[in-house]
Amino acid sequence: MAEKTLIIGNEKVHQKIERIAYEIVEHNFDEKELVLVGIAKRGYLFAELVFNEVKKIGKQDVSLESIALDKDNVFDANGINYSGELNALNGKTVIVIDDVLNSGVTLMYAVRHLLGAQIKKMNTAVLVDRRHRNFPIRADFAGLTLSTTLQEHIAVEFTNEEVNVYLV
Template identity: 40%
Template sequence: MSEVLNDKQIRQKVTRMAYEIYERNLHTSGVVFAGISGMGLILSELLSKELKAISDLSVEELEVQLDKSNVSQSKITLSKELELTGKTLILVDDVLNTGRTVAYAMKPFLEEDISKMELAVLVNREHGLFPLRPDYTGYELATTLNEHIRVDLSGPQFSVHLL
């Protein structure tokens, strides 16, 4: 196991991503972070907190709940209902691997009248099986399919490891 990103690097990447989100959404009526269950939700909360600290944009959050181990059969639910009309929705996950989880997580938002949908990930592994590219990426990491990335944003010290 080798460390890919340490706590300081992750926090810097979150700050940079928040500034990018702010720059690209200056004129939106609001930003809604939709964090995918697990580390995606925690990353979403970190981005939301940072964006609120650097801007006066209207920022809201919700969780996209699904079973990552079986997304095609999983029921996809949202933690709460928010008014999304005219807002930018940013779908957030910790790692973009094949894109399957993100593709299914988009489903609840496809019939909403959002201004635009963007994707933010901490680590992009570049194994896209679906035509998805993140709008905001903390770190690009080319890996083999046999390697795994473990993101830990739950403790006082954040880390990303390659297993």
């Protein structure tokens, strides 16, 4: 197994989640409803944590959905699985959430699919932004921006009640 170095421990991760939740609420203070869409699997686990914080601090109605992508079949009807109804997003503010933003391909395909609805506003949130873009997409809310080499890997591990971020 490759050696891994702890970058952010559980306590700091939860501080970043709380800060991201506050930023989302403040950025959308005039919205009545927010829809958080977590990208399966780890992005959805991160989205659940953000969702719980937004519910605590915000006055908006907030809901949580998931989207799963088969990156080899994103243009096939079976390549993207959204847990909700796209029509239900019409006129709403959507926050697309993933654990790590690297090349941008995952966020790009998720956003592309969700734009099948007439969304009022869309933002993105990630725990770690690596800034190795291949697509013109950015994180509006990021817990940590990290410069890494292309050979390095960021692993977000969710175990029991803990979340830790490692450089592998």
